Amino acid sequence: MSGAPDSLELVARDIIACEACPRLREHCEQVARVKRRAWRDWDYWGKPVPGFGDPNAKVLVVGLAPGAHGANRTGRVFTGDKSGDLLFKVLYRAGFANQPTSSHVSDGLKLDGIWISASCRCAPPDNKPSPEEVRRCRPFLEREMTGLTKVRIVVALGKLAFDNYLAIVGMAGRSRMVFGHGAEFPISGCWGHERLIASYHPSMQNTLTGRLTEDMFQKVFGRAHALAAET
Numbered sequence: 001m002s003g004a005p006d007s008l009e010l011v012a013r014d015i016i017a018c019e020a021c022p023r024l025r026e027h028c029e030q031v032a033r034v035k036r037r038a039w040r041d042w043d044y045w046g047k048p049v050p051g052f053g054d055p056n057a058k059v060l061v062v063g064l065a066p067g068a069h070g071a072n073r074t075g076r077v078f079t080g081d082k083s084g085d086l087l088f089k090v091l092y093r094a095g096f097a098n099q100p101t102s103s104h105v106s107d108g109l110k111l112d113g114i115w116i117s118a119s120c121r122c123a124p125p126d127n128k129p130s131p132e133e134v135r136r137c138r139p140f141l142e143r144e145m146t147g148l149t150k151v152r153i154v155v156a157l158g159k160l161a162f163d164n165y166l167a168i169v170g171m172a173g174r175s176r177m178v179f180g181h182g183a184e185f186p187i188s189g190c191w192g193h194e195r196l197i198a199s200y201h202p203s204m205q206n207t208l209t210g211r212l213t214e215d216m217f218q219k220v221f222g223r224a225h226a227l228a229a230e231t
Contacts, residue, residue, distance in 0.1 A: 011143045012050035015121050018140075021133045024122035031068045031123065045075035048122050051144050052077050053115035058228040059096070060151045060193075062141065062161040064201060065120035065129055072123040076105050077116045086202045086217060087116075094221040113228060115151070117144055119164040127203070134164055142168055145191060152194045152231040153224050154187070158201035165196065181212070182220060195227055 006014075019025055032046030049066045066072045070081030078084035079102040088109070092100035096114040101107070120129040120137045129137075145151065145168065156162035159179045166172040169191055177185050181200045187193040199212075199220045206212040 006143050006147060008051070008055055008144065008147045011140060011147060014143075015048045015050040015140050018048045018121065018137075020136045021122060024120070024124055024129065024133060027068075027125050028066075028072050028122050031072055036069045039069060039073055042073055044073045046072060047075070049075060049077055049118065050121070051115055051117035053111040054113055055115070055148070056150050057111075057113055057115040057148055058150050058231055059114040059153045059155065059224050060145065060148060061114060061116045061155045061157065062165050063116065063118045063157045064160055065118055065127065066123045067127075068123040074104050076102065077118055078102065079104065082204050082207070083202045086207060086214065090214065090217050090221050093218060094225045096221065096225065113225075115144070115148055117141055119161050129160075134160070138164065138168060141165075149192070152192065153197065153227050154193055154195070155197045155199055155220060155224050157199050158203075161201075162196075162198050169193070181216060182223075184223075194231065197224055197227075 032044035067081040074080040
């Protein structure tokens, strides 16, 4: 854990300005130039994407990376693609959001008690950042975690986010901490977190195959909400 926390605003500015991974920056900028036909009238964001949510959150969500035509287009995590459509629908029902949709940064969405972040802040080709790119980006998540002083519950969306979080808190490689949907693990140490919940990522690959259903996803965030209420 680092020393005095940066403000979340400063962390966001540093994320947006980051040029540490040339491959990812080139990909994001290319996608922003070429665009998808459905979004040809959009001025794509095309930069690294900071976290978003309630600075007083008790629950932290860690995802994989921005979608090429989702957050890389809109500039807000999980906003503008199918993964985000499911996530915010579930967050609304669980009591974490004031509305069930997230379409653009000025749509009026507000989160209550939850912060959404990512392991990698740039949209990677084929949704696959390299291990080195994840390591380079890790300090941004660490800085957010330091600034989010009330977080007690962490929800990791996908194995990469799960492993990345465990690496940060110094619990990577522990044999009993095996990724699985709905698995829960106690967390102890200087971060102040108490519980880690694993979930399949709400990617279309998982939802279209039935590996992750809306009910399964809803139960994860219902559990997170209940645990947060106890802290």
